[in-house]
Amino acid sequence: MPNSTALEENLAACHTCLKLVSVDTGQCPRCGSTIHSRSPNSLQRTLALLITATLLYIPANTLPIMYTDQLGRTSESTILGGVVLLLKLGSYPIAAVIFIASVMVPLGKLLAMYYLCFTLQWGNPGSQRQRTQLYRLTELVGKWSMVDVFVVAILVALVNLTGIIVFRPGAAALAFAGVVITTMIAAEGFDQRLIWDHRRTVQP
Amino acid sequence: MPATRMACPSCDLLFNLDTLQEGQSASCTRCHAFLTTRNANAFANVASFATTALVMLAVACTFPFLEFNRAGFENATTLPQTIVQLWVNNMPGLAALTAAFILVIPAMVMLLLLVLNLALMQNNYRTWVKPLANWVFHLISWSMAEVFFVGVLVSLVKIAKMAEVTIGISFWAYAAFCILFVMAISQLDRFQSWQKIEHLT
Ligand SMILES: [Zn+2]
Ligand SMILES: [Zn+2]
Numbered sequence: 495m496p497n498s499t500a501l502e503e504n505l506a507a508c509h510t511c512l513k514l515v516s517v518d519t520g521q522c523p524r525c526g527s528t529i530h531s532r533s534p535n536s537l538q539r540t541l542a543l544l545i546t547a548t549l550l551y552i553p554a555n556t557l558p559i560m561y562t563d564q565l566g567r568t569s570e571s572t573i574l575g576g577v578v579l580l581l582k583l584g585s586y587p588i589a590a591v592i593f594i595a596s597v598m599v600p601l602g603k604l605l606a607m608y609y610l611c612f613t614l615q616w617g618n619p620g621s622q623r624q625r626t627q628l629y630r631l632t633e634l635v636g637k638w639s640m641v642d643v644f645v646v647a648i649l650v651a652l653v654n655l656t657g658i659i660v661f662r663p664g665a666a667a668l669a670f671a672g673v674v675i676t677t678m679i680a681a682e683g684f685d686q687r688l689i690w691d692h693r694r695t696v697q698p
Numbered sequence: 699m700p701a702t703r704m705a706c707p708s709c710d711l712l713f714n715l716d717t718l719q720e721g722q723s724a725s726c727t728r729c730h731a732f733l734t735t736r737n738a739n740a741f742a743n744v745a746s747f748a749t750t751a752l753v754m755l756a757v758a759c760t761f762p763f764l765e766f767n768r769a770g771f772e773n774a775t776t777l778p779q780t781i782v783q784l785w786v787n788n789m790p791g792l793a794a795l796t797a798a799f800i801l802v803i804p805a806m807v808m809l810l811l812l813v814l815n816l817a818l819m820q821n822n823y824r825t826w827v828k829p830l831a832n833w834v835f836h837l838i839s840w841s842m843a844e845v846f847f848v849g850v851l852v853s854l855v856k857i858a859k860m861a862e863v864t865i866g867i868s869f870w871a872y873a874a875f876c877i878l879f880v881m882a883i884s885q886l887d888r889f890q891s892w893q894k895i896e897h898l899t
Pocket of ligand 1: 508509510511512515521523524525526527
């Protein structure tokens, strides 16, 4: 006999301590958290955060992330501009790290989370196991996008020789940190069990 | 005694863990999510990795992290100084984010895990154990020590073109901290920790 889910047995797992209790339990007897079989409004909350992240993504990529004052001249660079500059300097591995962490990961994560939300709403011919793996991947890589923000912080703090070379952070640094933080909260709030709730007949 | 059961956190499928032997791990048969590991030494391991990690972090905060040298100008900074530098240069946002993600949260996670696992090891229940466990499992995903370390490597390459950079002791201490942090977390098991807490209550 195949296993049944907690919900099918009228049980709910506490989201904090994983204790199994009856679904109508108000508070977890073990850790005191409120018991929900599934996070309430998980989909709406995740979508709202995703839209916020998408809006922040625009200034994060169009505004400069860093200004460089060198020998009386000021130059500014956006995230993509920084990657192009690294390519010109011949630093291919670093250019790849920044491109993956700052461009591919945030964009891919946003798209993946939208995809997961929409397939929950309108059903999906794809496999549930693949979608779970996609979710795990977005959770795993999410925070790596902060690399570029940390690079700016290090350069600004460390290289500060007035008159010779000074780095200053641009508005995009905080906007970009905002994108990373909101998408992380969005992914955390997404209840992945919903992927398996619908269409139990679909082959995993 | 009632059966030890667990619902997969990823797909809600129920599993009976009564047959899980010491040293064995269980994962979900349907979605392959990791469920739990029975390891009698886990609490002690987390505590010792966390202790070593905290020592390394203390070292990393005390000594110079990177030394920057160009045309006779020298800039030696420790990690906390780096953050103070951002703060005094009117970048409170960047300073606060960096401080939280690379120092405060990682240090808190290690400290709270140390205290929690010592309590669980010694089989003594205190009223603060539950709120502490509640907090620490939420904090873990917000530690970005290893991300910062990659950021440091990228910065090194960027600065190398314009000045001479010397790597300080703190650089290595922070690298060790990142590794120990990951090792401590890998020994941490949410299900077993809470089972133990319930057992002690
Ligand atoms: Zn609970
Ligand atoms: Zn599962």
